[in-house]
Amino acid sequence: MTTVAPSDMTDQQAPPDRLVVDVKIAGGNVTPTNAQLEASVNEPIVFKVDSDAVDELHVHSNPEHSYEIEAKPGQSFQFTVAVPGKVDVELHDLNKTVATITVQ
Amino acid sequence: MNADGSVSVLAHGLGGSADLPIPFTYALIGAAWALTFTFAVVALAWKKPRFDPDKPGRELPPWVTAAVDAPATRWAVGVVGLALAVWVGLAAFLGPQNSDNPLPGVFYVLMWVGLVAASLLFGPVWRALSPVRTVHRLFGGKSLRNYPEALGYWPAALGLFAFVWLELASPDPGSLAAIRNWLLIYLVVTLAGAFVCGARWCARADPFEVYGIVVSRLSALRRNRDGRIAIGNPFDHLPSLPVRPGIVAVLSVLLGSTAFDSFSARPQWRTFIDETAGSATAATLINTTGLLVFAGVVAGTFWLAARATGGVDREQRRRLPGQMAHSLIPIVVGYVFAHYLTYLIERGQQTVYLLLGMDADVNYFLSLHPSVLATLKVGFVVAGHVAGVVAAHDRALRLLPTAHQLTGQLAMMLVMVGYTFTGLYLLFGG
Numbered sequence: 001m002t003t004v005a006p007s008d009m010t011d012q013q014a015p016p017d018r019l020v021v022d023v024k025i026a027g028g029n030v031t032p033t034n035a036q037l038e039a040s041v042n043e044p045i046v047f048k049v050d051s052d053a054v055d056e057l058h059v060h061s062n063p064e065h066s067y068e069i070e071a072k073p074g075q076s077f078q079f080t081v082a083v084p085g086k087v088d089v090e091l092h093d094l095n096k097t098v099a100t101i102t103v104q
Numbered sequence: 105m106n107a108d109g110s111v112s113v114l115a116h117g118l119g120g121s122a123d124l125p126i127p128f129t130y131a132l133i134g135a136a137w138a139l140t141f142t143f144a145v146v147a148l149a150w151k152k153p154r155f156d157p158d159k160p161g162r163e164l165p166p167w168v169t170a171a172v173d174a175p176a177t178r179w180a181v182g183v184v185g186l187a188l189a190v191w192v193g194l195a196a197f198l199g200p201q202n203s204d205n206p207l208p209g210v211f212y213v214l215m216w217v218g219l220v221a222a223s224l225l226f227g228p229v230w231r232a233l234s235p236v237r238t239v240h241r242l243f244g245g246k247s248l249r250n251y252p253e254a255l256g257y258w259p260a261a262l263g264l265f266a267f268v269w270l271e272l273a274s275p276d277p278g279s280l281a282a283i284r285n286w287l288l289i290y291l292v293v294t295l296a297g298a299f300v301c302g303a304r305w306c307a308r309a310d311p312f313e314v315y316g317i318v319v320s321r322l323s324a325l326r327r328n329r330d331g332r333i334a335i336g337n338p339f340d341h342l343p344s345l346p347v348r349p350g351i352v353a354v355l356s357v358l359l360g361s362t363a364f365d366s367f368s369a370r371p372q373w374r375t376f377i378d379e380t381a382g383s384a385t386a387a388t389l390i391n392t393t394g395l396l397v398f399a400g401v402v403a404g405t406f407w408l409a410a411r412a413t414g415g416v417d418r419e420q421r422r423r424l425p426g427q428m429a430h431s432l433i434p435i436v437v438g439y440v441f442a443h444y445l446t447y448l449i450e451r452g453q454q455t456v457y458l459l460l461g462m463d464a465d466v467n468y469f470l471s472l473h474p475s476v477l478a479t480l481k482v483g484f485v486v487a488g489h490v491a492g493v494v495a496a497h498d499r500a501l502r503l504l505p506t507a508h509q510l511t512g513q514l515a516m517m518l519v520m521v522g523y524t525f526t527g528l529y530l531l532f533g534g
Contacts, residue, residue, distance in 0.1 A: 033378060034371045062120045062450070062468060064203070083468045085121030086369075095384070097374060104124055104474060 018044040021089075023098055025051035025069070030091060035099040042080050045101065047089065049075045056092035061085070061103070118208050118278065122369060123446055123471070125533030126478040134482035138489045138524045142517050145490075145497050146510065153502040155495070157344035160328040161336025169333045178232065182241065185233030195459065196284050209455025211283050212271060217444040218452060219312060220437060223319040227326070230316035236291065237306050240298040247302030256308065256349030259297075261357055263290070263311030265399070268361035272368060273391035275384045314354060321345045322433050322491075342495050345430040352403055352425050355432040359523065360399030362439050366530035368394060402523070406432065409519040413512030415505040427503055428516065431496035435520065438488015439527055442481040446470050481531055489524040493517060 019039045024031050039045055047057060050073040059065040062083040069075060069091075081087055081103040090097045171177060196207040222229045231237065270286050271277050290311075297305035306313050326341045328334045345351070367373060368391060381387035410425040441448075453466045470477045496516050504512040 034375045036371055058119075060119050060121055062466070062471070064119050081121070083121065083471045084124055084474050085471055086124060087121045096378070100371060102124065103121070 018046060019101070020046045020048060021099055023047055023049045023051075025049065025053060025055065025091070025094070027052065028094065030094055030096050030098060033096050033098060037099050037101045039081065039101050039103050041084055041103055042082060043103075044078055044080055047077045047098075049077070051075070053093075055094060057098075058088075058090050058092050060088040060090070118212055118447070118451055119203055120451065121471075123477065123481075124474050126481055126528075126531045127475075128532055130478045130482045131528040131532035134486045134528050135525055137486050138528075139521060141486075141490045142493050142521055145493050146513055146517055149494075149497060151501065151509075153498050155337070155339040155343060155498045157340060157342075158329065159336070159340045161326055161334030161340070163328065163332050163334045166332070169331065172333060173331075181232045182234075182238035186235045186238045188233075189235035192459070196280065196287075201280060204458060205280055206455050206458035207280055207283055208278055209451055209458060211287070212277075213444075213447050213451045213455055215312060216267070216271075217440065217448040219316055220319050220440050221448060223316040224323055224437065225325075227323050228313070228316045228320040230310075230313045231307075234306060234310065234313060236294045236298055236310065237303060239295065240303060240306075243299075245303065246299070248300050251301040251304040251308055254349065256351070257314055257354050258350035259309035260311045260314035261350045261353035263293075263309070264315060264354060264357045265361075265395075267311060268357060268364075269392060269395060272361060272365055273388055273395050275388050308348070315358070318345065318354060318358075318433055319437055321430060322437055339491075339495060339498070342430045342433060343499060345433065347423075347426040347429065351429045352406060353399075355429055355436055356403035356406065357399045358436045359432065359439060360402040361395060362436075362443050363402075363526060363530060364395050364398040365443060367398070370533070405519045405522065409515040412515035413500075413504055413508050415508040415512070420503075424503065428496060428499055431492050431499060431516075431520075434488045434491030434495065435523055436488070438484040438486075438491070442484040442488075442527070442531060445480060445484070446477065482528065485524060485527050485531070489520060492520055496520065 017040070019037060021032075021035070021037065047067075049057070049069055051069050051071055053069075053071050055069040057067040057069055057077060059067075059079055061079075061081045062085065065077075065079045067077045081101070084104045087101045087103055088097055089099045089101065192207065192210050195205065199205045199207070219230060266286070270282060274282060276282060294306065294310050297309050301309075307317070308314065321342050321344060322338050323341065324335050324338055326334055326336060326344075373394075377387050377390055381390055406428075407425045410428040411421050413421075413424070416424070449470055450466055450468055453464075456462075457464050457466070470480075497513060500513045500516070501509055
């Protein structure tokens with residue numbers, strides 16, 4: 001019986017690559033703002049949103065995506081970006097940039 | 105906060121993603137080439153001026169000039185320009201009031217960047233296409249008085265600033281209402297100017313025509329003294345830029361605004377705006393100040409560098425910035441292409457499809473090949489820089505007294521290196 005040191009283990013069980021961004025909208029404030037994130041082309045990107053107000057999440061990729069945010073916790077929006085570039089994700093009504101994702 | 109018809113707040117009101125920053129090594133290699141070329145030109149290159157705007161180019165066959173200048177061609181092109189303007193106007197008011205409206209693309213891509221490409225390839229095309237000129241001619245081309253010569257290009261510099269202000273500093277650049285209002289004001293001012301001061305108003309005060317004239321000086325196509333269309337060395341063509349009051353301001357607005365475009369997209373600047381500005385008005389004020397500072401720094405450094413030479417009297421020194429202004433043209437053009445090439449090619453396709461009501465897929469070749477794109481961008485900036493340095497060197501040989509030809513160029517070369525390093529730094533993203 002041999003024991004396997006953690007460093008010898010393969011990472012076959014690592015979760016699939018995806019970028020998860022937690023967004024909180026409360027009282028007209030949003031966190032984060034202007035977050036600088038990185039992702040690869042076609043990698044799933046998930047925005048998990050807790051909000052107390054209705055808004056729209058705009059993803060300025062090619063082509064663009066737009067999601068309706070409701071006033072409730074635990075909403076989740078997933079998309080992928082196929083064309084490399086810097087993608088701004090903004091809240092339309094609050095007029096705030098949540099994050100800029102560098103996709104390459 | 106956003107007016108009706110708003111499409112998006114960011115990215116020049118066009119939506120979509122922005123270019124990836126260029127890799128650091130690309131910026132570094134570009135900077136090294138720019139620096140090497142500059143000193144090679146100043147220290148080792150020719151000592152007698154070589155470029156002469158009076159040197160005739162190689163004449164194209166006479167029928168080319170005859171065909172281009174035929175009244176029928178002029179009217180046909182003018183009517184096409186007018187028809188396009190009416191079509192875009194109809195689309196602006198009656199088309200879908202959302203991101204499917206072609207107006208922002210026509211305004212920010214075709215009129216701003218497409219104009220540069222067309223003027224570079226074919227010469228000052230806006231002169232022939234301008235809907236205002238065509239309307240003015242349809243009404244007999246009369247005028248009440250002459251254009252006040254003292255105004256020079258200042259009205260155009262103001263108009264160009266108004267354009268970049270809408271794009272980079274106004275609260276909502278993507279708002280269809282804002283673009284429509286801008287264009288209506290432009291049409292009213294330019295038409296009134298044309299009917300009061302004649303067609304010369306269009307040549308001096310229409311921002312798009314002056315932008316086109318400036319860029320066309322880098323074109324290989326030109327007219328000889330006798331009016332024949334010819335093809336020749338763009339370096340002979342550059343010094344034919346008319347030197348009028350406000351020409352340095354025109355070029356400074358173009359270069360400074362392009363730099364501010366990259367700068368204002370940086371996260372540090374956006375965070376600063378978010379934290380400092382309590383309202384959209386305050387954000388607009390800060391961005392307006394930023395835009396003015398960028399254009400002002402370009403104008404100030406260029407003005408000082410052009411005058412920083414010995415051996416000239418006061419009157420000569422006063423004229424130097426205008427006489428050197430043409431050497432900024434290649435830098436502006438290189439910079440515009442480095443920043444807006446993907447806009448021109450990818451958003452350009454999108455805009456044409458929207459305008460024609462076609463449902464075609466945009467080809468994203470450039471964005472999909474970031475290293476090709478980065479190489480092109482650095483190539484444009486460095487080529488523009490080298491051409492600017494060559495033009496400035498040659499002009500200095502013609503203008504400066506022999507004893508000051510080497511030292512008199514140094515300040516200008518350093519300023520140009522400064523523009524190029526800043527440009528590469530902004531493309532690299534800091």
